[in-house]
Amino acid sequence: MAFVLRRVGHSLVVLLGVTVVVFALVHLVPGDPVRIAMGTRYDPDVYAALREASGLDRPLLEQYVAYLGSALTGDLGVSFRSGEPVTTILLSRLPATVSLAVAGLVVALVVAFPLGVYSALHHGKASDVIVRIVSQVGVSVPDFWMAMLLILLFSSTLGWLPPSGYVPLTEDPVEWARRVAMPAVTLGLVAGSIMTRYIRSSVLEVLGADHVRTAESKGLRERVVLGRHVVRNALVPVLTIVGVQLATMLGGVIVVEVVFAWPGLGRLVLDAVAARDYPVVQGAVLLVAAMFLLVNLVVDLLYARVDPRIKVSR
Template structure:
């Protein structure tokens, strides 16, 4: 277990280094002059030269990257050119919003997706399976921005049950916070729920036809015990893997969803940074997001042994 964990941490570290290199080089390959973006369109050559000297833009790109890594390891991700505030402070301010949205979206996707997948597998060939498959297909096909607009028109304007936009911190007003997070969570979680449903159904169909399930039925166990205690538990490995892999889609979908519902999370932070060429902010958000993605996938790998004790991490038997 320890050897496997160390090996996975080493792989995660290498991945993070490669991501930081790609982001650092990619940001500098964007059209436009970084110094001019920091100084504004109307400035003097002397001011541009001073900015390049201050930020080390005249140095070799390898020197710039080494300096960036050195500062990042101490928690210094640079200063936002748009606000003049530290990038890390802006990320930490937006992080609770995106985490809350991701948590509610994930909860919605797990409850709806696993439930519909189990029903579709147990009721195979019946109207319940057709209905679940149809809803899953719609969930995969409908874009987030269109679904968000439809939900706003239906449940914020026609039937004013939920606010159309804005964010209220949970600590300020818990009830209002939950009301404002319902529609964004549904929008972001719908596509993930469809993926979870289809994977759960496929895994459940395979488990229900296995020998151990037939043995459990022969022992006289109830249908709920057979389905939940045996078939579903052995199908969760597939579901957990899908959830870990879909985190990237969840984060990318949050960019659009947060823009639609005007949530001050990572999505709005990233869009504003790109539009204003705030390179330090773009680097910080992408690096922070990549780190979270790597940690989640590491956690998913470690959860395998808890779900199925037969699995021995690191290849041990």
């Protein structure tokens, strides 16, 4: 419990720092959000009234203090562009981001775990070299190129999957699966290529440990040695990269969301930056930072479940 409280305290400090950095950066970006929102319907009196209503006429420090006070109560402000509460906008985009991130992580684990373990068990052989080459290609291929190839093959040529769009999981699970398939594969193949290399290295390191050689000398079956003594111990360092990849996906992979017209947080931030919609940018970045910290906390707690030698109470 002490460990959890300490980590939560650290996370709150980090979130405070995030609010300072993001608030400063968005106000350094050239462009007047009120003027952009008005478009061609510019009127000096309306312009002045909107700036006063949005608080942009006040000093930056005063604006930040007001924003921080509202954020602590769950009020992240109102969008300059749509006039909707930022919290409402974020909550409407969150399910799409979470569903895509989870689907992408599942694809990544399905690809990375067997390939990483197989490559480590066949270290130095031709199959190991092939796996390493394939994983390196997966890391090097740009997201947008892989996404376009998938659309060309499965949508334009074969006609099996829709090229873009989003349907909520709760409305139509089958249609959601059809539409999430290509974005998830795009994310999963890239993340899986990265994770394959980490899993291979981790399994190789454990295979050379003394306790594995002792288990083998006792005559235990290879399956038992692999499951009890190799894979479980190799999972500890692998959890870190899994958590990082999941947090990255939750943060919104902008290119993938734009290509597949996926209404997630990444695309929301891109549109908000273009429109100088400060409240939406600040709220979205704050939410992403909170999810990233939450994932890291969960990963730390999982360490103790995977490896009993780790004591989180210390």
